[in-house]
Amino acid sequence: MNNIIKILGVDVNKITLDEATNKIKEFLNEDETKVVYTPNTEIIMETRKDQELKSILNEGNLVVPDGIGLVYASRIKKKPLPERVTGFDLSVKILEVANELGYSLYLLGGKEGVSEEAALKIKEKYPNIKIAGCHNGYFKGTHTGHIKHEEENKIINEINASGADILFVGFGAPKQEKWIKENKDSLNCKVIIGNGGTIDVLAGKVKRAPEIYQKLGLEWLYRLIKEPKRIKRQIVLPLFILIVLFSRDNVVE
Template identity: 65%
Template sequence: MESIKIFGVRVDNVSLDEATNKIEAFLKDEGLKTIYTPNTEIVMACKENKKLRNIVNSGDLIVPDGIGLIYASNIKKKPLKERVTGFDLSMKILEIANRGGYSLYLLGGKEGVAKKASEKIKEKYPNIKVVGYHNGYFKGSHLGEKDHPEEIAIIDEICGKKPDIIFVGLGFPKQEIWIYENKGRLPSKIIIGNGGTMDVLSGNTKRAPEIFQKLGLEWFYRLIKEPSRIKRQLVLPKFMIHVLFSKDVIE
């Protein structure tokens, strides 16, 4: 699989269809495959933090969930095929699971979000077996408390129910850390860190209108809705400045 590195972060050069095909292959393969969905904010954090960078780079599939990554790859003449968002890929995973009758576990979100998301999934995808869910408020590896009793209880539950697929929505970098620290003891086929996907699935959060999605301006839509995100969103222009004026941006 062809890939590039942006500030040392591996990004696989795949289209949504190609990523979907990889997921189908993963589900038929042995062992657990990890999926990460870096955007510009994540890449900038990984640029400054080697441990996070190594965690993301360890993924079996790493898709470009950020329009800034597409711009950077074009500017530096190593173009990525297209933006592949974690949400869109998660929807493809649900379609595959529905066709194949695969099982799913949801981990993350505020109290009640994963439960509500599971109900919505069952309505739309009746062939998916949602075998369990848990909110994201527990002590564990993502908080520097590996093997805390609360984490062990969740892992025991997952091991008992043996879901084919696990959605982890703890937000970056917690979800990536949790996946990395625990992937060796989970009996599933694929695990994806997909941020706020469960919030959208549950109906608690609305995704940006399609025109914003097509233009790669979902970040701007969220900023309009949540002005408090301004500090986080400033990372995009900072990223582009680094792209324009730094050497060895892309390998």
């Protein structure tokens, strides 16, 4: 059975959270750098006008369905994804694996001091993880339109010198995906994951939706209630479902 479903031209793994976690363990046992992307419905919709982003996602070694809309779309077209696998949940599983097996982690992203706060909280909960280093996302680099800038090169050298096995990149999409694409071949990490606001959540700066919202796939609604200005972004969700309903080839195996 094919373990890939193509949604609006983007390859997404048909995988559970536990299966994705096992895949991470496999990656950590290999020598070459593996990249994990975590697109939600909004990001998949963005690829309709950003072909570079689509190409980047399709080059990922593991692409998990972060958005509940992606799961609904797959079921509408009778090519079901087994479950939603959020970037945050997978990142927590990665922390558990790193704690169990003693891997090292570098945190890249967030405002000044946030990655350091996240690192402290991670170390409290997962004492066997080696924190290789931290850096905020406010530097001149690919994600800010400064490809191969000296600030970016310095950070890449720092990450490599730290010996980090795992790299969390939290710039938000599509900045983090484009940064990873540009720099992955220069990095020695075994696993790089673009995981959006995960560092902010781990630092305690942002709260996840209550569990009931998560279980019902309504985190988008919780965020909309908390931030009504997100309505312009969230309008892509019903549009996405309409596109799926009325087009034959937008969800294929």
